[in-house]
Amino acid sequence: MGGQQGDERDESGMDISLKDLSRKLEEFAKARDWEKYHSPRNLLLAMVGEVGELSEIFQWKGEVARGLPNWEESDKEHLGEELSDVLLYLIRLADICGIDLGDAAAKKIVKNASKYPAKLF
Numbered sequence: 001m002g003g004q005q006g007d008e009r010d011e012s013g014m015d016i017s018l019k020d021l022s023r024k025l026e027e028f029a030k031a032r033d034w035e036k037y038h039s040p041r042n043l044l045l046a047m048v049g050e051v052g053e054l055s056e057i058f059q060w061k062g063e064v065a066r067g068l069p070n071w072e073e074s075d076k077e078h079l080g081e082e083l084s085d086v087l088l089y090l091i092r093l094a095d096i097c098g099i100d101l102g103d104a105a106a107k108k109i110v111k112n113a114s115k116y117p118a119k120l121f
């Protein structure tokens with residue numbers, strides 16, 4: 001599409017791919033000499049920690065309506081940040097383990113569809 005390429009597209013946050021995010025995370029770690037900390041186990045633990053932070057947002061609230069209509073914008077922003085932390089550590093973990101996460105996820109969706117055929121439900 002006209003003019004929407006590479007980093008220009010990435011800056012807008014639109015249509016960013018898992019591979020783009022993976023590359024940005026690698027650059028982030030390299031620039032800080034943090035690659036030594038990004039082992040599979042450390043990344044897994046960091047991700048689980050972020051899942052805990054994500055869970056805290058919903059803790060004690062009871063069930064909440066889809067779209068979170070009654071939430072403050074600042075709470076939604078916080079939710080977006082915690083969701084992102086989980087996603088980013090997951091992407092980094094997959095990358096460090098040599099797993100193409102986009103490819104693996106697409107294949108898993110196909111597998112799920114064959115395990116749970118729509119006509120049975």
Ligand SMILES: Nc1ccn([C@H]2C[C@H](O)[C@@H](COP(=O)(O)OP(=O)(O)OP(=O)(O)O)O2)c(=O)n1
Pocket residue numbers: 028034037053084085088089
């Ligand atoms: N060694 C590290 C530390 C951080 N990050 C990145 C991935 C996450 O997106 C984010 C996590 O940063 P924090 O550990 O500061 O966690 P929070 O942003 O949740 O801050 P806080 O725990 O203070 O709420 O930074 C990283 O890639 N590698």
